[in-house]
Amino acid sequence: MxxxxxxxxxxxxxxxxxxxxxxxxxxxxGSVQRLERGELTASxxxxxxxxxxxxxxxxxxxxALQLLALLQHEGRFVDFxxxxxxxxxxxxxxxxARVVHAGCRKVIREYLDIEPVREEAEGVRLTLPAGFDATAxxxxxxxxxxxxxxxxxxxxxxxxxQMTLPKLAESHDVRVLAPAEVEL
Numbered sequence: 001m002x003x004x005x006x007x008x009x010x011x012x013x014x015x016x017x018x019x020x021x022x023x024x025x026x027x028x029x030g031s032v033q034r035l036e037r038g039e040l041t042a043s044x045x046x047x048x049x050x051x052x053x054x055x056x057x058x059x060x061x062x063x064a065l066q067l068l069a070l071l072q073h074e075g076r077f078v079d080f081x082x083x084x085x086x087x088x089x090x091x092x093x094x095x096x097a098r099v100v101h102a103g104c105r106k107v108i109r110e111y112l113d114i115e116p117v118r119e120e121a122e123g124v125r126l127t128l129p130a131g132f133d134a135t136a137x138x139x140x141x142x143x144x145x146x147x148x149x150x151x152x153x154x155x156x157x158x159x160x161x162q163m164t165l166p167k168l169a170e171s172h173d174v175r176v177l178a179p180a181e182v183e184l
Contacts, residue, residue: 027143034142053135065174066165070111072178075103079178111165117157124153 022029071077080100085093108114117136120126128137130147136157139149168174 026140030141030143039142062168062174063163063165065177066168067107067111067163069174069177070107070165071104074107075100075105077104111163112160113162114158115161117159118153120153120156122153122156125150126153 018032022032068078072079077100080096088096118126127148127150128139132147132149136159139151140154141151143149
């Protein structure tokens with residue numbers, strides 16, 4: 001069967017595979033969007049695979065849970081996310097967001113020393129040399145060929161320079177983000 005006369009089930013299988021790949025592969029999704037806009041043709045060079053990130057390793061959840069508990073304590077972060085906000089007005093949500101923002105920002109500033117991944121201002125054009133750190137910079141859009149890549153900085157990114165969380169007692173259960181409260 002030629003491509004132009006593929007059967008219904010072949011096209012259905014292709015649609016399911018392509019749809020799933022669009023959801024999980026942002027490079028493929030970008031290519032499909034460019035193809036729809038007529039910017040990509042069958043003769044266009046193939047999208048080049050970026051270097052694969054390092055192998056995954058298990059990480060202890062303790063510090064993440066501790067940080068989440070601090071965000072809850074100071075900014076009511078989990079309460080805000082777990083609340084059904086559809087019942088509230090935009091003004092009420094905006095007021096709550098200011099409280100959450102102030103508390104969470106306090107935690108970030110107190111326990112984390114963060115810095116931008118890139119120092120340039122967003123919107124500037126820059127060139128990524130061969131061997132750039134693909135874990136610190138994500139290349140999007142029309143990724144063709146090998147580095148150097150020249151493009152526009154969309155987001156500077158963030159990295160933690162240092163994290164200093166409070167010490168915990170051995171008996172502390174980090175899975176309890178906020179204890180239940182009982183008023184007497």
